[in-house]
């Protein structure tokens with residue numbers, strides 16, 4: 001018997017049972033391309049088997065933050081009891097998962113983020129980084145894990161065209177999530193990219209036929225389209241990436257792509273302004289980290305700004321939007337550092353935190369901001 005990612009088969013069997021018994025299934029995903037692609041693959045797999053999807057939900061990054069949110073559970077509770085399958089987030093949502101279970105949800109987490117000090121109380125947890133996971137490859141994006149899940153759920157009912165289309169999503173999202181392009185990721189990316197220019201998805205067609213992209217190589221096109229798909233544009237509670245990758249009308253797809261192109265120009269301008277503001281502030285500081293916040297910054301822009309600053313200054317960069325009582329932040333760090341470990345060391349200051357060694361997020365009470373900053377400076381000293 002070949003090894004499988006821990007609990008993946010268990011998750012597949014539970015989903016199959018729910019499909020067979022016509023139980024309500026909710027698919028909840030992070031709003032980035034990895035989460036969105038994961039949701040699409042699982043949704044289309046369940047629909048193929050005529051399962052009953054009661055709702056799809058993505059937390060609005062700007063209004064709710066990341067992960068399983070209180071707002072999300074409030075919105076979804078009318079569907080309880082149901083099977084709540086959470087993709088690409090949730091491993092740090094200890095409190096929210098307790099609430100979800102009280103509301104009557106059975107919770108399955110499919111995750112690839114770093115496991116924190118303990119595991120949340122979900123019914124089934126799939127995360128290659130959890131203890132006891134014997135599967136040799138650990139570097140999947142969530143979408144890669146969900147593709148393996150889809151194979152277990154659909155078995156011989158995964159048609160060749162569905163498989164190709166899923167792999168196109170796996171390729172785009174694995175690259176977008178900056179997972180290492182090695183081993184199984186490399187194989188899936190190669191397969192996915194081989195059919196992407198002839199994708200049957202109108203959204204992918206519209207993206208790859210864009211006039212300004214025509215002279216680019218395929219991989220350059222993927223980077224460009226990924227940055228368009230990462231633009232926050234929520235309608236009917238659905239992020240643009242989800243709408244575009246599932247739209248069936250070619251004209252609608254082209255219109256949405258146009259809109260995203262316009263928004264990307266505005267986004268670049270705003271990121272530039274944030275970076276200028278930070279560089280002004282830090283010009284007099286000698287700290288070993290960059291730790292800055294503002295109530296006017298859009299949370300969604302802070303990851304990119306932090307990434308540019310961490311490359312340029314070769315320091316871990318913590319940027320946050322300061323709200324009334326608490327702050328939400330985004331972190332990027334140069335290779336070799338691990339910001340998740342730094343937050344574990346300072347977790348007493350934090351409400352929530354999680355992510356990858358070089359890209360993560362946090363939530364903190366404003367009165368703890370200074371203490372958190374000092375703790376980080378000590379940690380990185």
Ligand SMILES: [Mn+2]
Nearest residue numbers: 034088142177
């Ligand atoms: Mn991810």
